[in-house]
Amino acid sequence: FFINLTADEARKIAELTDDSAENDFRRSVSCVGSTVCQIGMQDSNGLLKDIFRHLEEKGVDTRKLPRLHISGCPHSCGTHQIKS
Numbered sequence: 010f011f012i013n014l015t016a017d018e019a020r021k022i023a024e025l026t027d028d029s030a031e032n033d034f035r036r037s038v039s040c041v042g043s044t045v046c047q048i049g050m051q052d053s054n055g056l057l058k059d060i061f062r063h064l065e066e067k068g069v070d071t072r073k074l075p076r077l078h079i080s081g082c083p084h085s086c087g088t089h090q091i092k093s
Contacts, residue, residue, distance in 0.1 A: 035061075037077035040086035053081035 011022055030036045039057040043049035057079050064071055080087035 032072045032074075033076040034071040034074040037061075037079070038087050039077075039079040040081050040084075042081040046081065046086075048084065049081040051081040053079040053087060 011019075014022065028036075037057055037060075039053045040046065041049065042051060042053035042055060044052050044055065057077065060077070064074075078087045078089040078091075080089045
């Protein structure tokens with residue numbers, strides 16, 4: 010949440026958070042993982058970045074891949090149990 014923003018600040022935030030993902034796979038979700046979360050058991054955010062990087066290096070067409078939901082612990086902040 011952002012409060013008390015000027016119009017210019019709101020525009021900058023809107024630009025920074027623009028959904029520029031090209032497909033469902035690029036809209037994949039991950040919790041913040043163990044690098045930030047005290048109860049996190051895995052670096053789930055790092056895993057998602059590694060998956061993106063690996064597939065890009067291999068030249069895989071991700072347009073037909075499903076959206077991923079990755080959680081770093083049983084609390085499921087990445088909502089993996091209800092993925093779309």
